[in-house]
Amino acid sequence: MNPKTAYQARDYARFYDWTYEGTIEDIPFYLAAAGEHGSPVLELACGTGRITIPLAREGLEVIGLDISAEMLRIAKEKLSKERPEVRARVRLIEADMSDFALDEAVSLAFIPAASLFHLSGQEEQSSCLSCASKHLGPGGALIVDLIPADRMANQAVGETREIGRSVSPSTGLLTRELNKKLSIDKEAQQVTVEHTYVEQLPDESEKRYVFVEHYTWVTEDQMRGLLAEAEFTKVEVFGGYEREPFTDASERMIFVAVK
Numbered sequence: 001m002n003p004k005t006a007y008q009a010r011d012y013a014r015f016y017d018w019t020y021e022g023t024i025e026d027i028p029f030y031l032a033a034a035g036e037h038g039s040p041v042l043e044l045a046c047g048t049g050r051i052t053i054p055l056a057r058e059g060l061e062v063i064g065l066d067i068s069a070e071m072l073r074i075a076k077e078k079l080s081k082e083r084p085e086v087r088a089r090v091r092l093i094e095a096d097m098s099d100f101a102l103d104e105a106v107s108l109a110f111i112p113a114a115s116l117f118h119l120s121g122q123e124e125q126s127s128c129l130s131c132a133s134k135h136l137g138p139g140g141a142l143i144v145d146l147i148p149a150d151r152m153a154n155q156a157v158g159e160t161r162e163i164g165r166s167v168s169p170s171t172g173l174l175t176r177e178l179n180k181k182l183s184i185d186k187e188a189q190q191v192t193v194e195h196t197y198v199e200q201l202p203d204e205s206e207k208r209y210v211f212v213e214h215y216t217w218v219t220e221d222q223m224r225g226l227l228a229e230a231e232f233t234k235v236e237v238f239g240g241y242e243r244e245p246f247t248d249a250s251e252r253m254i255f256v257a258v259k
Helices: 027-037 052-057 069-079 084-088 122-134 149-153 220-229
Strands: 041-044 062-066 090-094 106-111 136-146 160-167 174-185 190-200 206-216 234-238 253-258
Touching: 027 052, 027 106, 027 136, 041 052, 041 122, 052 062, 052 069, 052 084, 052 090, 062 069, 069 090, 084 090, 106 122, 122 136, 122 220, 136 220, 220 234, 220 253
Parallel strands: 041 062, 041 106, 062 090, 106 136
Antiparallel strands: 136 253, 160 174, 174 190, 190 206, 234 253
């Protein structure tokens, strides 16, 4: 994980559920994959349980792994409000997704929401994929949801955009997110982004939280190479959660790799 990452900052987790509120379009995709491959299921970079908990509600045994203690604290708090049988199906683990070891094999592993890009380069990304592969039995699958390289590389730098404004359910405060691309290094395949969250306090004053994050992208060919190195024998790539073909116009680049 990039040592400069904002993801591990305590206050960053404060805005995670607000940022992803209403984001559910990928959940049926993972449910269908689990129906095909079975459980237990391993979610890498599970955050606050946005996907982990709904999968457990559907009867799946789920391991949620994340490097952020604060993300997992929130996930545990949310899980405590679920039915006992749902809680019993979930195991949350604090670990680095590029270097982890579990005491059991899984049937399906997945890395949602372009979280692979939080890793600092292809060496860490390769280690992550290899770790996932080692925990899959024959016929097991790994799903990696990414943003296409062209979309990562060709973004406007220097412009501050408001990309979200609403009342946060967890705080009751009007919250805004401002997004600014600070730089794009096409040789290193890395974009640096400044995320600013602004909360309007009851006295009408504002409190700002500023985080700088680095995202390292991969091309389709590079990803295929990394998956081959991780001993996946069958690799498909899709352009969306309906498994539509991946094209130059696709907004997602979703790899499904089978051992």
